[in-house]
Amino acid sequence: xxxxxxxxxxxxxxxxxxxxxxxxxxxxxxxxxxxxxxxxxxxxxxxxxxxxxxxxxxxxxxxxxxxxxxxxxxxxxxxxxxxxxxxxxxxxxxxxxxxxxxxxxxxxxxxxxxxxxxxxxxxxxxxxxxxxxxxxxxxxxxxxxxxxxxxxxxxxxxxxxxxxxxxxxxxxxxxxxxxxxxxxxxxxxxxxxxxxxxxxxxxxxxxxxxxxxxxxxxxxxx
Numbered sequence: 659x660x661x662x663x664x665x666x667x668x669x670x671x672x673x674x675x676x677x678x679x680x681x682x683x684x685x686x687x688x689x690x691x692x693x694x695x696x697x698x699x700x701x702x703x704x705x706x707x708x709x710x711x712x713x714x715x716x717x718x719x720x721x722x723x724x725x726x727x728x729x730x731x732x733x734x735x736x737x738x739x740x741x742x743x744x745x746x747x748x749x750x751x752x753x754x755x756x757x758x759x760x761x762x763x764x765x766x767x768x769x770x771x772x773x774x775x776x777x778x779x780x781x782x783x784x785x786x787x788x789x790x791x792x793x794x795x796x797x798x799x800x801x802x803x804x805x806x807x808x809x810x811x812x813x814x815x816x817x818x819x820x821x822x823x824x825x826x827x828x829x830x831x832x833x834x835x836x837x838x839x840x841x842x843x844x845x846x847x848x849x850x851x852x853x854x855x856x857x858x859x860x861x862x863x864x865x866x867x868x869x870x871x872x873x874x875x876x877x878x879x880x
């Protein structure tokens with residue numbers, strides 16, 4: 659999981675690898691590009707601006723440190739993770755985005771051991787692996803084991819950016835195994851920045867400011 663200044667900028671959005679042309683900046687991260695900028699900060703009043711800009715210097719990638727964003731839905735966890743991924747891409751690192759559900763399904767549906775190893779390599783090769791939406795769905799025993807395998811493979815070799823709405827004490831329920839959850843968290847958090855984000859959902863704030871516009875926007879997405 660090393661950096662290469664000559665490598666193309668790469669990001670995977672929900673399993674699709676994007677390799678933009680040199681003039682395509684920022685990379686086309688769907689549904690909208692997340693750029694690291696000061697205008698991001700006012701919607702995240704619970705966070706330290708100094709800490710955010712320390713993360714933006716990418717020392718966590720160089721030291722294979724994980725970053726975990728914890729907080730309720732709609733508080734900017736995915737936004738921050740993608741912004742950091744864009745910074746990493748600009749510096750010549752590789753990055754891969756997945757939700758935990760997509761990751762678990764991809765590994766769980768591998769029909770033989772060599773295919774499991776091949777798919778694991780896909781997730782462990784990038785310098786930065788973003789695992790989004792941890793805690794939304796419970797994992798089966800097989801999926802929990804594959805998740806543990808992945809975190810173990812990345813341990814001290816690459817950086818995981820993880821977002822979750824579930825406190826660590828509840829991960830035993832998420833994985834269906836308290837011992838496995840403890841072992842996974844031991845590896846995930848040994849070298850990690852854990853950042854708690856408090857506050858109300860920005861989506862709900864938008865709805866309160868403009869209920870008609872929010873309803874129309876939601877109707878257009880259906």
